[in-house]
Amino acid sequence: MSTHLFDGLPLRVGRHVQGICDRLAKIVKGTHGLEVDPLTDIAICCGQTEAFAAAIFSIIDPGDEVILFDPSYETYGASISIAGGVPVFVALDPPYWTLDDGKFLKSFTSRTKAVVLNSPHNPTGKVFSKDELEVIATACCTNDCMVITDEVYEHITYDKTKHISLASLQGMQERTIITSSLSKTFSVTGWRIGWAIAPPAIASAIKNIHIRITDSAPAPFQEAALTALESQPQYFESLRQDYELRRDFLARILAEVGLRIRFKAQGSFFIFVEIPEECLLSDVDCVKKLIEEAGVVGVPGCGFFHSNKQVEVGADNFYGNRYIRFAFCKSDDTLAAAAQNLREFVNRAGAFDRSEGVKC
């Protein structure tokens, strides 16, 4: 059986480089102890984006509810909605983004079809703990629902935090669709090589959807993926170390600006800072200010919050406009320049946590 499908096979057979599946199967076995059949359990897609969209289309019927943790990457909700599903947001509790078991369990209904788990987490940098994963696993088994994971930051964790794949917990592999990609691990976000790993019937459905969405991931980059996926542990270790240095550097700078970091990012390359209480500016206004006066860009957190709407909880408990996400997936030069700009900004305008400084 030819392993390179570009030369021998008629159309409509999923066009992927089988070697990628072989390597991924080895990797998930070695890292997470999962037995995966490379011939039937893996779909190669145009990035994790497409893997997720295909996963959603493969399992969500109109009216199906999908539980998501808030704050969350915005695309998940959109994919779910277009498939006719109903996103149900469960807020992680600030300032440490803890999972409230009760809140989570109460969100299940007879219509719940799946839970989406992004860990390491964008935008907070949280890595779900073993205990939290157990809670999620138990709930999903009890409610007989599926999980779609987004593990794109799986190799970017800090301070000895380990990324645990939810699928490796008892009872979970049969109901979990793992999605991930090359993008963040190998700093090739523009190549669009991602994958979904799932039990064969689901993986087959995902492939079926995928070949109608894009037909195949870009061929030359699939070939490159073969090489990337042969990387030795040293590569991943140095990736982690480089990012950890950057995290610490950026965290120091942001603290100097008076932005508050109560939760230290355990993974991903984001720091989700809080605007201090003394500062009455919204996240959007703070970001504007930083762009205009410091020449540094962050992302206002409001775009990630779907629950905790001001109308729901009243002014006291409302935090949806109190966070800003900064990324440190930048070269040393860029981070140094940002540091320089921010220091000058603080000298001119004062820090955000000095109420006599910045005109809040």
Add this chain to the structure above:
Amino acid sequence: MQTQCTWSCRHEVLGALRSKSSSLFASSRHLLRQYAAGSRSRRRRPPSFAAMSTVATEKEASPNQKESSGKPLQVAKRLEKFKTTIFTQMSMLAIKHGAINLGQGFPNFDGPEFVKEAAIQAIRDGKNQYARGYGIPDLNSAIAARFKKDSGLVVDPETEVTVTSGCTEAIAATILGLINPGDEVILFAPFYDSYEATLSMAGADIKCITLRPPDFAIPINELRSAISKKTRAILMNTPHNPTGKMFTREELNEIASLCIENDVLVFSDEVYDKLAFEMEHISVASLPGMYERTVTLNSLGKTFSLTGWKIGWAIAPPHLTWGVRQAHSFLTFATNTPGQWAAAAALRTPDSYYVELKRDYAAKKQILVEGLKEAGFKVFPSSGTYFVVVDHTPFGLENDIAFCEFLIKEVGVVAIPTSVFYLNPEEGKNIVRFTFCKDEGTLRSAVERMKAKLKKT
């Protein structure tokens, strides 16, 4: 600056009004309201879907008390419309018999060096991160410039061009972005097989008009009866896969007047526009009154023999582009960056490239067509694409699939049975498709095998 996700709360942005020619992303929220509002306790089944497979999972039990069913979790009902296996079977058979493959619709030769070099250079220059979601400015401009040369239409690269992962994704984004569940869409059979599946993903109501041999002309009276104010869109493909038919100006005028009269959109798949042999390719968007209601779809792959690069695009007025971009943003988010840089270079190639392309393909076509005729097939005229369809019935096999199996096993050549390209497979049982997007040596070998083995029978 490339942000990974947008700032604006998408739910607020989705305030699009319900009008026929605007994006209807908001209407999926209408659907949500239908289901969410009082239907928590019942599972509503749309009448067009039958129960799936052997076991229906009923989830009416109290949420925290259910025990695990132990049954495999169910895939979504939309997959019932998806056919898959015929090509898998064919491919296994082809490999087993060492058959020459004239079935698959992509070249066995490579794209031009200058385009490959441009991609390599882009990679070396570090252009490996997310491109702007709807396309790098250079490529959007190149697409607009090419479209102006080809169709005479002037479009704004910033608001009217969207780059996608191949034309396949352009089609998917167009359909998912602009078609609501229950919308009526007209298709012409035989059709590229992903059209039906993608339309069913969007919950469309498909109406099919069959193009018949020998010339696969549009049955205008049938089209007139089929189209009405209820019709949301027509999905057309010219030059046409699998028949090679090209829509004539008369046919396009007819389509245009019916669409204008009934306020219907047109999605026009024109990936083979540069392989127009017998007549000039006409973009339906260029007809009076049509641009505002047309999405024109195309790609790099067929024209530049780089089908694996997945660079495609959709050109449409801003109010339709908006829907395409919304869907695109969660289907793939962005298209591969190095490929886009190379595509921009490719599209700036002088016209001589296209002249040579046509000439090369015309020579290949001649080898195949003459060979098929000599072997005893009834060959239908093909005006464009790199496909030719033939009637296989002179050889006495009962249908197209049986014939293709016979052709692989006894003759050592692969063709594609066309019945999978029809809503009603019966309509394709006499017809199979060959491709000539192969090097001349391969074509000659295939033709020799067919002449040797088929003329005897």
